[in-house]
Ligand SMILES: Nc1ncnc2c1ncn2[C@@H]1O[C@H](COP(=O)(O)OP(=O)(O)OP(=O)(O)O)[C@@H](O)[C@H]1O
């Protein structure tokens with residue numbers, strides 16, 4: 001997949017931008033606060049219909065504007081498609097070749113992107129919630145259908161929580177939501193586990209390539225065990241049965257895959273607790289690279305959006321990373337304050353970004 | 362209030378109609394033949410006055426019992442349960458179903474304060490004693506699935522077969538908007554709950 005052009009209008013500090021991105025490496029360089037990351041976020045919005053930093057649409061609209069638009073031409077090796085997203089303070093509308101797709105999945109299939117930003121070290125460093133979110137995003141990037149699975153689980157959890165908050169929850173309703181939850185939770189847990197199995201080998205490989213040191217481990221530890229989907233559902237049913245009275249008393253759901261953990265270890269110890277800053281960075285980056293590599297094995301070619309390259313790693317490791325990216329045969333969009341960070345990579349388009357305006361170097 | 366303004370305001374209250382469309386419709390109506398506009402106004406006025414809830418299936422119709430409940434040719438051994446009256450027309454369009462209906466007027470959703478008591482469930486349990494199969498055609502989403510399961514469990518003592526439309530209907534699609542072919546397939550491949 002290659003993004004050939006990118007247009008952004010009133011997107012963050014980008015008033016009106018139109019650039020060619022038709023190269024293996026596209027590089028946005030410039031001083032701080034000029035709009036380099038905003039350009040990457042525009043690409044991400046085109047792929048995922050949402051930014052990677054913003055929690056609300058409004059943040060993506062240029063100050064004082066109530067609409068923004070991002071569009072781009074995508075080439076998938078066979079045909080070209082024009083994707084566009086219109087953003088308003090509350091809504092978003094994606095179009096493929098000018099038409100709203102009947103199903104959102106159709107839109108997401110047209111362009112996929114994996115992003116790595118300096119903040120992603122939190123995936124390794126912080127609580128399990130962020131690791132589950134990483135998995136769910138990666139599962140979604142792999143197969144848009146995952147969205148349905150995650151939503152079914154979240155929906156059942158929300159309904160059940162609302163039910164438990166009621167004065168006298170209807171018992172049969174609770175039984176029914178628990179059963180739906182058991183099925184949705186088992187599916188979620190099994191899919192996450194399958195994804196981790198796909199990521200495992202590439203993860204070791206990528207970590208070896210960028211860091212070269214230490215024995216790392218990656219494992220999904222589910223409250224529902226490691227059996228097949230049916231076994232997990234059975235396990236969840238018995239957990240829910242055991243906790244029924246406690247949940248009624250506490251008026252909240254207690255146990256389940258909402259407590260699952262993606263365990264990351266360094267030489268057998270928890271990376272979260274024991275990893276040094278550099279080690280944590282390498283692990284976080286290796287996770288994202290593993291996601292890309294696993295995608296490649298499936299025959300998909302997502303874009304890689306790499307934010308703030310130089311600040312991430314030292315020179316040596318940056319050099320290794322760039323070689324690695326070149327070998328992955330994917331389109332990479334990079335931001336960096338250092339215009340030479342990609343070295344003498346051929347096939348790079350470089351833009352200097354100043355006050356929201358990229359200029360070809 | 363200015364009559365044009367009034368019409369625009371009223372029309373823009375309808376779902377899916379914004380200010381712009383309301384204006385366009387208003388100007389179209391102004392130029393349309395008098396008969397047409399009168400017919401439209403009368404039909405709107407009659408709508409609320411003349412329709413009622415069917416005491417058997419709870420659909421909204423001009424007569425009680427509704428035409429389907431009153432139709433002697435319908436198969437009285439089967440009930441198809443739907444969330445909304447509009448869903449009946451979707452299932453009818455499939456041409457595959459000849460039984461009776463039951464409209465719940467919603468689905469179980471604690472988030473919206475809708476529990477079994479807020480739905481037409483009690484009368485369904487009564488009606489189920491007289492049939493051999495209940496097909497649940499609630500929407501394929503969290504609330505619709507939970508409601509289907511609730512019905513299956515609530516009808517267990519009645520010993521009636523309860524089935525659910527198969528997944529031919531895309532998840533997230535309201536039954537009302539499902540196309541004819543996928544509904545036909547979903548009816549054929551319904552599974553016992
Ligand atoms: N909605 C918005 N409207 C207008 N300007 C915005 C909006 N959101 C962010 N900005 C501005 O965009 C600039 C930041 O852009 P960006 O994050 O892309 O910087 P950067 O070039 O990546 O800098 P750094 O090198 O520090 O990461 C800031 O000056 C910020 O105020």
Ligand SMILES: [Mg+2]
Pocket residue numbers: 036037038307308335
């Ligand atoms: Mg930045």
Ligand SMILES: [Zn+2]
Pocket residue numbers: 415416417418419420426427428429430431
């Ligand atoms: Zn009726």
